[in-house]
Amino acid sequence: MSENSLFAILMRSPWWISFAVAAVIALLGKIIASGEYFSYGVAFTLPFIVVGSISAWKQRNEPSAARVEDTIEAVSAMSWREFSGLMEKAFERDGFTVKRIDGAADFLLEKQGRTSVVCCKRWKAASQGVEPLRELEAAREAREAREALYVSANGVSDAARQFAKEHRMALMLAPQLARLLRLPRKSLPRK
Template sequence: MKFKMSEKSLFAVLLRSPWWISFVLVAVIALAAGALLPKEYAGVGMLGGFPFFVIGCMAMWRQRNLPSAAELEKGLSMLSSMGWRDFSALLETAFTRQGYTVKHLNGAADMQLEKKGVLTVVSAKRWKAAALGVESLRELVAARDALEARNCVCITLGQVSAKANEYAEQNRITLISDADLVMLTAETIKIL
């Protein structure tokens, strides 16, 4: 059985927040326990901050290679100014660096990636669209099923609607946008 944490739980929110927020919570809990509890219980009360320390360490580890706001803005600007041919070549180079064999497709899926016998279809042609809706994701799932691929990826710079996000979760679609897209292409465009 696979455990899935609620996206709205305190720990999930802290994992997505800057790492230092968890450490501030540890300090607040320790100070409050030291000030409000009797001396014989203060140490035990301070240990109540330990889960937040662990979450802070996990968040710090996850965020260690994220681009700064300026680097993110520069990368997104560069990506949005590209034409399809250059963007497609950039993605092909990025995926090849990760060990994938890339085959270009026509239709709902733009690329087929293969690595260790596992097929993944990628939709990226609508990367500049202002919003990503469910219909293009349905087409991608149909392409995945037709090609008997295990995974599918949709790349976008636009806003992802709540329905599209929900549909992606339900249908095993990986959405790559914003910071993830900049990280995927960073070595190739040399912005970081």
Template sequence: MKFQMAKNSLFAILLRSPWWISIVIALLIVLLCMALLPVQFRVIGALSGLPFVVISVIAARRQWRLPSAERVASTRQALATMAWPAFAALLEQAFRRDGYTVRPGKTGAVDFELERQGRRMLVCARRWKSAHTGLEPLRALQAAREAADVPDALYIGLAPLSDNARPFAAEHRIAIWQAAELTQALRGLPLEPTATAR
């Protein structure tokens, strides 16, 4: 059985929080132990802050390359003004840079077919500017994936997923890229609407 941390446990929340918060908690524990415990127990008590230092290191490693909120917002704004040919060309460039072989999709539900190291993925991205993402495009992508017997699927859209779409994506292991993931994936690429179409 695979161990999975509870989503709202203290450690899970700290892993999603800025790394320095865990360091502050560790320092507070050390200071309280030094001030309140008898001399012979101070070092042992202070060591109880060690898990928070470990969490801080893990969180810092995860957050080191994450884009800032300002960068995510500016990327979202730039992508929302693009026409499909420019956005498609930008995605194709990013996928190729990351080592994928890129082919156009064969159905309306699939815009790209990717392959890297023998593993295939279907990508739906044409609705990236939709006001919301419901079940329909995810169901179509899942049906195309099952028909093609492809292990991975990716849906790209700036809008949040509906209450029905989010559990569907999780159940069928459909990866979702929104503004933050797109900012990371498109790092270093020019976000101008004049990009050439594929």
């Protein structure tokens, strides 16, 4: 499927948009097509209902935009000690053996014989460039780790995103961070 096709765009959009498009098509079908042709008009809604259902299934565990924003606000107010402890507990909860390390990477994760290096020191910075990712890549090579994960609450530059893609590095940005940390509501600041 082309990245810019209507259905690809709908798959990346909130699930309810596909159902809204289906409802509009059905309404237009009711207005334009009468009687026996109405069922053909309704048939055109089926692809949108399928895409909406797939999107809803994929998005069922995704944190809401408000939850992501609240989580980022909470972690941005934390010290490095608090944040790193929270990250360590979250990785352990997900079944990793976690070892703190020094240098470009902060953690060495092991699970099922696979080793990963994780860098999350600069989680508060507004936007990250390529240099920290280069350092993480060097740490991965030095430790002969299979994977590298870079954590940033506020995003990375396009050049950094491209570098990560070229070097098969995973980026953990705000939505993934909110999903990993699963902060209780009482830990999130109230507005």
